[in-house]
Amino acid sequence: MISHPTAAELSEAIATFDAQPAASGDARHAFLARVADNARATVAREVELGARLEAEAIDRLRALLAQDGGLAALNAALCEALRRGEVSPRDPAVLAHLRATAIGQIRIDQPTYGGLEALLAGD
Amino acid sequence: MDVAAALDRLAPRLSPAATGAKNAHRLSGGASLETWAFDLDDGTPLILRRRPDGALPRDTALPLASEAALIRAANAAGAPTPSVVRVCEPGDGLGEAYVMRRLEGETLGRRIVRDEAFADVRPGLARRCGEVLARIHAIPTQGSPPLATSDARGELARYEGLYRQMGAQRPILEAAFRWLESIAPPPPERPVLVHGDFRNGNLMIHPQRGLIGVLDWELAHLGDPAEDLGWMCVNSWRFGEWRKPVGGFGDYADLLAGHGGDISLERVQFWQALGSLKWGVMCLMMYQSFAAGADRSIERAMIGRRTSETEIDLVALMEAA
Numbered sequence: 001m002i003s004h005p006t007a008a009e010l011s012e013a014i015a016t017f018d019a020q021p022a023a024s025g026d027a028r029h030a031f032l033a034r035v036a037d038n039a040r041a042t043v044a045r046e047v048e049l050g051a052r053l054e055a056e057a058i059d060r061l062r063a064l065l066a067q068d069g070g071l072a073a074l075n076a077a078l079c080e081a082l083r084r085g086e087v088s089p090r091d092p093a094v095l096a097h098l099r100a101t102a103i104g105q106i107r108i109d110q111p112t113y114g115g116l117e118a119l120l121a122g123d
Numbered sequence: 124m125d126v127a128a129a130l131d132r133l134a135p136r137l138s139p140a141a142t143g144a145k146n147a148h149r150l151s152g153g154a155s156l157e158t159w160a161f162d163l164d165d166g167t168p169l170i171l172r173r174r175p176d177g178a179l180p181r182d183t184a185l186p187l188a189s190e191a192a193l194i195r196a197a198n199a200a201g202a203p204t205p206s207v208v209r210v211c212e213p214g215d216g217l218g219e220a221y222v223m224r225r226l227e228g229e230t231l232g233r234r235i236v237r238d239e240a241f242a243d244v245r246p247g248l249a250r251r252c253g254e255v256l257a258r259i260h261a262i263p264t265q266g267s268p269p270l271a272t273s274d275a276r277g278e279l280a281r282y283e284g285l286y287r288q289m290g291a292q293r294p295i296l297e298a299a300f301r302w303l304e305s306i307a308p309p310p311p312e313r314p315v316l317v318h319g320d321f322r323n324g325n326l327m328i329h330p331q332r333g334l335i336g337v338l339d340w341e342l343a344h345l346g347d348p349a350e351d352l353g354w355m356c357v358n359s360w361r362f363g364e365w366r367k368p369v370g371g372f373g374d375y376a377d378l379l380a381g382h383g384g385d386i387s388l389e390r391v392q393f394w395q396a397l398g399s400l401k402w403g404v405m406c407l408m409m410y411q412s413f414a415a416g417a418d419r420s421i422e423r424a425m426i427g428r429r430t431s432e433t434e435i436d437l438v439a440l441m442e443a444a
Contacts, residue, residue, distance in 0.1 A: 004291060004410050004427040013413070013424040036421050042428060075292055082297040089298035089441060098295050102438045105431040114365035115358050115435040122439060 003105065007046045010039050045108045053104040060097045124176055129216040130161050136215075137208050137222060140165035147171075155184065156341070160225060168227075169208060173220030189268035190340045191221040193316070196267060202258040203335050205327075226336045232323030236364045236371035244333040249373020251334050252321075252355060253381020259337070260315040260348040260382075267316065272345040274310035278397060279303055282404045291407050295434040299400045302441055308390055314345040321351045323360040323370050349386050352378060353394025358436045359402055359429075368395075396440045403433030 005013070017036045022029055054071055061074035065081070078097075081087045087094050099119070106116050127147035134141040141163035150158045159171040174187060185193070191210045198204045205223040209215075235241050264270070273281075283300050319342030327336035355378065361371035369378045375388055410427025412418045 004407055004430060005413065005424045009414070010424055010428075013419065013421040016419060017421045032421055035425050039421055039425050042425070072292075075294065078294045079292045079297045082294060082301060085301065089302040090444075094298065095438070095441060098298060098434075099438050099442070102295060102431065102435040106435045109428040109431045112363070113432050113435065114361060114363045115432055115439065118358070118365045119435055119439045119442075122442065 003046075003108070007043050007050070010043050014039050014043070042109060045111070049104070049108055053108070057097075057101060057104065060100060064093055064097055124216075124218070126157075126159055126171070126173070126217065127161070130159070130171065133209075133211075133215050133217070133222075134163050137169065138163050138165055138167050141167065144169075156187075168225035170205065170223050170225045171217065171220055172223070173211070173217055176218060184341045185268070185270075185343060187219050187221055189270075190343070191223075192268050193340045193343050194223070196262050197259055197337065197340075200258050200262045202255050202262075202337055203327075205336050205338070226327045226329075228327040228329040228332075228335055230324055230327055230338070232360055232371065233362045235323060235326075235328050236362045236367070240330040241328060244328065244330065245372045248328070248333055249367075249369035249377035250381035252326075252369065252373070253352070253378040253383075255334060255337060255381075256318070256321065256348070256351050256355075257382045259318055259321075259351070262316045264314075264316055264345060270316070270343060270345050272314050274314075274346060275307040275393065275397065276304070278350075278401070279307060282401050285408060286404050289407055289411055293403075293407075293430065293434065295437055296400065296403055296430075298441065299396070299437045302444070303393070303397055303400065306393060306444070308347070308349075308393060311347045315348050317344055317346045317348065317350050319343050319351070320354070322355055322357070323362070326370075347390075347394070348382070349390040350394045352382065352386060352391045353396075354398045356391065356395040357398040357402060359399070359432060392440070396437060399433045399436045399440070403430045403437070406430040406433065 014036050017032060058071050058074060061078060062068060065074060065077055067074070067077065082089065089095070103116065103119065106113055127144070130144040130147050134144045143164045144161050145164060147159055147161035150160055157173050157175050161171065162168055172187060188210050191207045194204045194207050198206060205226050208222045208224060211217045211220040211222070229235055229241070279300065286296060318337065318340065320339055321337065325337065325339040326334055327338060329335045355370055356368045356375070358365055361367060364371035367373055368375055375391065379386060379388060379391070406426050406429045409423055413420070413423035413427070
């Protein structure tokens, strides 16, 4: 999946944090330890779900744009088409792709986020 | 700089009964500004807000003296704010800073929307937010410190510029820019004073007395009153209570009625969607400071993954439109 940061960047930031000495009773360190735990869980979900979600996104984008390519190129083409107004954000097929993409990404990033439940409740 | 020592020296000028200051400690949060809590030895609880040495204000942020002037004006207009005790002068040795009374309450949204302690005040809070915003929006703007003016199209263009600078490719954000551009309301006939960051986190809530202080006036400007109402409704500040659009504790109708019924729900929801889009761009910008090496903390990296929360909210809003 396209993500900012990438799983590799997250893993690097986790390793950097783990290498730091823990000062006991340091509230900032305790906070960052919780953030690092969340990051580990995010990376684990990406390992589990990322490849399948990426393959599905590629299939949707190929159909939507009627062109071939990898995820980065197809995603860039959709961004460009939206920016130029060649495809409309109101187009149901576009919106369906954006919806599936948003659901996939939030399942990796924050599966308990209330917005996921809200979107699915609209079905 | 030794802030605690400077506060100790300043104490007699903060209260006639005080001879010194104690318990000075920096509160967490606030990268662009420092916030310190301290007590005078006569028992007065105070807060210091100061710009760190050498830090430049963000391009849209107000000088602290202007922020203090706005808090005083809001207080005079009947909006709940901490009272400003002193705007610091060069001789005070604290740099750009001001001192205000410390309020007792809670700013953490998660507790405000969930904890039993706030169950009694939650039902009235959305209406109260509307009432307080109406008072802020009625503050006379002539005589106020110099403030930028912005409107819906200007804000969209500004954030699209920031998004383009990063070179990020997020189709949902691309779609949201075009969608919001196509429905952006015209500027209000008369721009009003907009707080600019009115949301959970910047509202001091007391478990019995409710909203007792509007904090953090750094982003105040002139513009559309619906901007403040919409920002309050962004899902990211509902802390899981997504069925309650106003801050996770209330409904649109109460917020709008509290404001006086002069703003349409449609206009508020436009600004809510723009608020989600702005927060998504801000998350990416914070991640950028990690990617560029300016801040390699895990916190900066992970905030980038919050962009997708704004995207799922934007998809829901685009579908409903």
